Amino acid sequence: MPVVVPLAEIKKALAAIDPIPLIEEGFVAYSRGEVVVPPVGELVFNDPPGDVHIKYGYIKGDDFYVIKIASGFYDNPKLGLPSGDGLMLVFSRKTGVLEAILLDEGYLTNLRTAVAGAVVAKYLAPREVTAVGIVGAGVQGRMQLDWLRRVRKFEEAVVWGVNEEELVAYRRDMESPGLKIRTTLRAEKVAAAANLIVTCTPATAPVLKAEWIRPGTHITAVGSDTAAKQELDAAILARADRVVVDSLSQSELRGEVYQAVNAGAIGRDRLVELGRVIGDQKLWRASESETTVADLTGVAVQDIQISKAVWLAIRPAVWSAPKAT
Template identity: 55%
Template sequence: MKTISLEQIKAVVPSIDLISDIEEGFVAYSLGQANVPPVGELILEKGEVHIKYGCLINDEYYVIKIASGFYDNPTIGLPSGNGLMVLFRQDTGQLVCILLDEGHLTDIRTAVAGAIAAKHLAPKNVERIGVVGTGVQARLQLSYLKDVTTCRRVLAWGRSEEPLERYRRDMEANDFAIETTRDTGEILRTCNLIVTVTPATEPLLLASELQSGTHITAVGSDTPHKQELETAILREADVVVADSIAQCLLRGEIFKAMQSGDITQDELIELGDIIAGRKTGRASDSQITVADLTGVAVQDIKIAAAVYEALA
């Protein structure tokens, strides 16, 4: 049994083609070639813990992942995310590897999924990227979008000036041209590729500001009580994509829009089906598309195995 440290993980991740690996995971999931049980969830007073686990059929491994979010932690000098991944042999149950990633691999695979959604759903000409949020995920989403779009113009939204200014400095050092705003409506009016990455429980983006030709990747809403998009945005969208339809019926933006009656299950397309060419995503640059990414265990399976094999 091998233990892999966070330092080892950070050193090897840049050398792995995670977009291709995780695309393969989404395709396998949508083709019914994955065994992914429902998410385990523990909601605490100051945070939340998610347990995701599963395997790909006929693969070598199964993975169990624990990831937590305690969003006030930065005020006491601690990261908001933590966790680990555990890799077992699928044929014997033997423990192969413990990845002490402290939540880093969850952050990375989430950002990679955002890049995959943009690759398959964003308009061809991305004029400006809108980022709703200023935390770790807001940084990683932009970093991985570099692989799928040449656009470097960004408008970032945050709740207060200090984190916005830190975000601007950090991402300008990463070759982006960053402007900031406290108005989410400005994001919708001026950006045609938007990523939302907050733990909001009330809508931040409203349908009244929605423009044709926009793609929105909603990342932050991964529980039943979170919401970043007004449900009418999904009603107005030409294409609504789920990372997992089964999971999105129980949590996230699709769950909220189903509750309000703004969409029906028949309208939903799975991301893996678009990647595989079985379903059509964006058909024109004038369409509005929304991807609801709640995080699926196949992402954890693929990234854990890739890191282990790169270091084996």
């Protein structure tokens, strides 16, 4: 029988795991072609609006394959339910035996997404951060800010949200003696103050405009993971000195790059994959004046790396292989 691991146990296991190097190694392996990641499985619903993504695959030579299911149902908060949900399944690569059902309720997806934001910032953000900009005051907007503190020093964050209530809650949750939170309903205020911006909304029309962005800014867009979603004006990508994607193949079908290429704003020859950036110092930010963009659609290798680490931490105490009959 597979071991069913509830979220509380997953969080306990994570306390002893540093996911940044894990996610970095995952991206590097992915860009080297060492990871089998089939196209994302997808269901998109209209009434009520929701989407479900199935991401799966394995690292060649590894002991496990992983299937991750994550959903966003954006009217759920009206029912008092979180919009995100999900689980990760860890299987033996030798026998297909399902070893673990990680009932992470979308937490591991949120975590690996936030960690990817930190990984991007480590290589592409300016050294001197005037302020961090967070566009989207939800769960991911909180986690991105937390993880950016692991790779850059900053004392202020400017946060855009869709209403005052969520901004008040954001400031209440996130402000601390070392970190001032300013909130706004006008996204241009984020761009005016911040030179390290993360967008994490389910927007289907640009929230940030190109003319607002100051030279020397880095923007990571993590919200757009379908063909319909878009957070950045295509001209932002066109004007950037560098456009990085987590997955070249996924960027053909979804995300900011998909939108910008479709609009004729950029050519695919300008794209560099994150795993290559990590492994090649020449692709890191070269000066404080560069403007850079990273478009993250979320790759199964992140799910593989994080779920495997959690399971390997828990496994010795709980796993017994199925008995031969």
